[in-house]
Amino acid sequence: MDRFVIKRVSVQSSSTCAPDKNTQANEPGSIIREAASTSASEPPPKKKVKSWTRQYSDEFLKYGFVKCEQEKGEPRPQCVICSEVLANESLKPSELKRHLETKHPSLATKPVDYFQRRKEQMKMSVKVLNTATTLNDKAQLASYLVSYRIAKEKVPYTCGEKLILPSCVDIVSTMLDGKSADKIKCVPISDTTVSRRISDIAENLELQLVSHLQTAGEFAIQLDESTDISNCTVLLVYVRYVHEDDFLEDMLCCLTLPTHSSGSEIYSVLNDCIVGKYKLNWANCKGITTDGAANMTGKKSGVVTKISEAAGNDVTWRHCFIHREAxxxxxxxxxxxxxxxxxxxxxxxxxxxxxxxxxxxxxxxxxxxxxxxxxxxxxxxxxxxxxxxxxxxxxxxxxxxxxxxxxxxxxxxxxxxxxxxxxxxxxxxxxxxxxxxxxxxxxxxxxxxxxxxxxxxxxxxxxxxxxxxxxxxxxxxxxxxxxxxxxxxxxxxxxxxxxxxxxxxxxxxxxxxxxxxxxxxxLKNIRDNHWVKDPFAFEKPEAVIGLNLTPDEENELLHLTSDTSLRIRMQSSPLSSFWISVSKEFPHLSKKSILLLIPFTTTYLCEAGFSTLTKLKSKERNRLNPTADMRVALSSCKPDWNKITKDKQAHQSH
Structure with a gap:
């Protein structure tokens, strides 16, 4: 009793009186205060962590549950009837039996053999689903590849369904077996499917080209207009730009002129595409190549004049060498x-x-x-x-x-x-x-x-x-x-x-x-810049004086001609690639060289493109919109199949 009385007194005294500094540490009151202070400074107790997981047993099959194969952590039960997956805590007979009697009361008395059959059916359905999904993805990619070849060869869309697919089935069934031929039949390749595939590929190629142009900055164009089989006036534009240490040439756009083919109309349609759609800047256009037609070269409303006004500088215009020769x-x-x-x-x-x-x-x-x-x-x-x-x-x-x-x-x-x-x-x-x-x-x-x-x-x-x-x-x-x-x-x-x-x-x-x-x-202006083609012919300082170069360009040219490794590189690489490769070491000289080299000299690519248009838009296909087909047939970029098929849902041919 004394012990309990002492504790009560000490607690009461500790709550009403200030502690004495002479109080001994072994007094009961001091022990209580130490415990209280210690408990106040300690962090709250942690939440109890589960230290074990329930394991699946084959005996749970009599309740209609199997181990979920798709879960990679703790085992979880899955109902073979409704495919519902329960938590690991439910992995015990009472919980599993309750699910069976509550959700599926009519099957509660079924024997184990019944649930075994349902288990096999569920495995088979998952396997078929996975196989079908994989097969559909491959068939979709094959459909895109065949559509790409159809566009490249400029043949009608029906060629895929009427010629290519039957031929592939005949070849595979003869060389391999019937099962492989059945897989080939799953490739969707109807004419409407090929049309959609070509549009998807053209969109991907266009995005790649615009991305390259926005990164490259400076570019040059050649353009020409012609009339197709359906009396539509088509404007074809090719572009040349710097990409990965070389010049790339690609079809920029294939546009239809709604009414006239005057210079103002051509510029309006072209400006809407380049500035409005592609978000490019005319100030980066360093060269234009056309024929000598008035709608292209007119002093007041010609295309070249209007582009020069929009660019704010004198864009280099070149009359096509082939047209001039003709x-x-x-x-x-x-x-x-x-x-x-x-x-x-x-x-x-x-x-x-x-x-x-x-x-x-x-x-x-x-x-x-x-x-x-x-x-x-x-x-x-x-x-x-x-x-x-x-x-x-x-x-x-x-x-x-x-x-x-x-x-x-x-x-x-x-x-x-x-x-x-x-x-x-x-x-x-x-x-x-x-x-x-x-x-x-x-x-x-x-x-x-x-x-x-x-x-x-x-x-x-x-x-x-x-x-x-x-x-x-x-x-x-x-x-x-x-x-x-x-x-x-x-x-x-x-x-x-x-x-x-x-x-x-x-x-x-x-x-x-x-x-x-x-x-x-x-020709004399070109000869004056002959150092671009053969810079090592001007190794002596006095030879550089008459080249109409700035002091920085003269200094860079002398340093360049003194480098023997660059001489070897120039002999083994194209002219454009050489000057692009030295842009960091000789920036002024490289920029001037690129401005001289990047403009086209002929409209050959446009003329070749019109030949492609003639083959695509024939008398039998006179209502075809050739924009996507021209893009796929003439583009120098390669399609990114992963991006094209990423957001596309695969379906079997039907």
Whole structure:
């Protein structure tokens, strides 16, 4: 009792009186106070953590529960009837039995065999679901790949369902087995599906291109407009930009002009696309290449003028080299033009009639000719003149016999030696022009190479004129004409003198036309920047002075020419790649070089794109909107299949 009394007193005294500093530590009151202070400073007790988990037992199957296979932590029971997954705490007989009797009372008395069958059915359904999902995903990707090939080959959408899929089924069933062929049949590839797939791919390619352009900054464009089979005016635009240490060329857009094809209308549609849709800045456009049409080059409302105004600077404009070469080649003296007109009449006489065309083919086969057909002359095709003239000259004997059988008055032309000589010369000179035209075509071209080709041709004309000006003219530069002269030694001197005058007149006209369309001032400006093509030719300081460079650019050029490793790199890499690769080390010199190299020199890509449009939008598909198909067929980017199929739900073909 004393102990309890003492405790009560000590507690009461501790609550009413201040503690004495002389109080001994072993007094009961002090012990109580220490305990109270200790309990006050200690943190609250932690929540009790579960130290064990319930384990699944095979005996739980009699209650209709199996272990959930998809859970990777603690085991949880899953009902084989309703597929409901319970918590681990419910993994005991009483809870499982309560679920069975409450949710499925009619099955509470079923034997274990019944629940075993339900277990097997559930496993089978999960397996089928997983297999079907995987198969659908693969079929969807295969559908996109086939649609991509259809667009690349520019064939109708129905080709997939009517040709590609049946062919694949036949191949797989023959080479493998029927089960593999059944999987192939799951690929959705109907015409509407292919159309949607091509649109998805085109959207992905467009996003990639816009992202590259926004990152690159500076770019150059070439544009041209034409009319398709349904009389719609189509504007095709290609772009060149810097990407990953090289120039990339890609189709920027394929636009339909709603009404007129004037400069204002073209610029309005183009500006809505580039600035409004793609969020690009005209100030980054450093070059425009077009033909010489007024709607493109007009001083007041031309496309080039309006783009320059929007960019706030003088954008470099280049007249297509190929168009200029074709315009220069049109200047033919009347005495030679008459021969060309006669050739066109002969071709139309034979090709204009189906019967005549068949009879002429049989005649050529009987005579063992190298060719059996003639080609139509098309004014707008670059290589047309040279090819038809060469073909008519090679088949001159067959044509002569055929016209005699038809009793045509044009048969006398092929008996006229002077006419044949002019034909052989025209065949040669236009073959030379075709060679130049082919050198100006192609992708990844630069202005220095094209200027060199044009300048070399101008010098060749001057050389040919000099060879003909002597007393004994030489014709080695015209092999067909030379061969004809050697085979027919009886040609009169008067005829040869007249031919010589005609050739000299034509060469003079051709030289004047080339000088008009390729003036010396333009070529001189390119030659003044020849250091871009061969910077190591200016190693000496005095050679750099006359290059019209800023002090920083001169200093960088001298440092660049002193680096032997860069000399080796330039010899083994394209010109554009070299200058882009040194942009960090020589920024001023690299930027000036890129501004000279990035503009296009021709509209070749646009012309090739219109050929693609002609194949896509044919007479049978005249209502096709070719934008997506053109994007997929002409894009240089590769589709990102993961992004394309990420948000698409896979379905089996039906």
């Amino acid at each position: 315009l220069a080649a049109k200047g033919i003296p009347d005495n030679l033009r008459g021969v060309l007109n006669d050739v066109v009449k002969v071709i139309n006489t034979i090709k204009g009639s189906a019967l005549n065309s068949r009879l002429f083919e049989l005649l050529c086969l009987d005579m063992g000719a190298d060719h059996s057909h003639l080609s139509y002359h098309t004014e707008v095709r670059w290589l047309s003149r040279g090819r038809i003239l060469t073909r008519v000259y090679e088949l001159r004997m067959e044509i002569h016999i055929f016209l005699l059988e038809k009793k045509s008055s044009m048969a006398s032309l092929f008996c006229n030696d002077e006419w044949i000589l002019k034909l052989s010369y025209l065949s040669d000179i236009f073959s030379k022009l075709n060679e130049l035209n082919l050198k100006l075509q192609g992708k990844e071209t630069d202005v220095f190479r094209h200027c060199e080709e044009v300048e070399a041709f101008k010098k060749s004309i001057m050389l040919w004129q000099a060879r003909l000006a002597v007393d004994q003219p030489l014709y080695y530069m015209f092999p067909t004409l030379l061969q004809h002269i050697e085979e027919h030694n009886n040609t009169s001197e008067e005829t040869m003198n007249k031919l010589k005058c005609d050739i000299q007149l034509h060469l003079h006209s051709l030289s004047s036309s080339f000088e008009q369309y390729f003036p010396e001032e333009n």
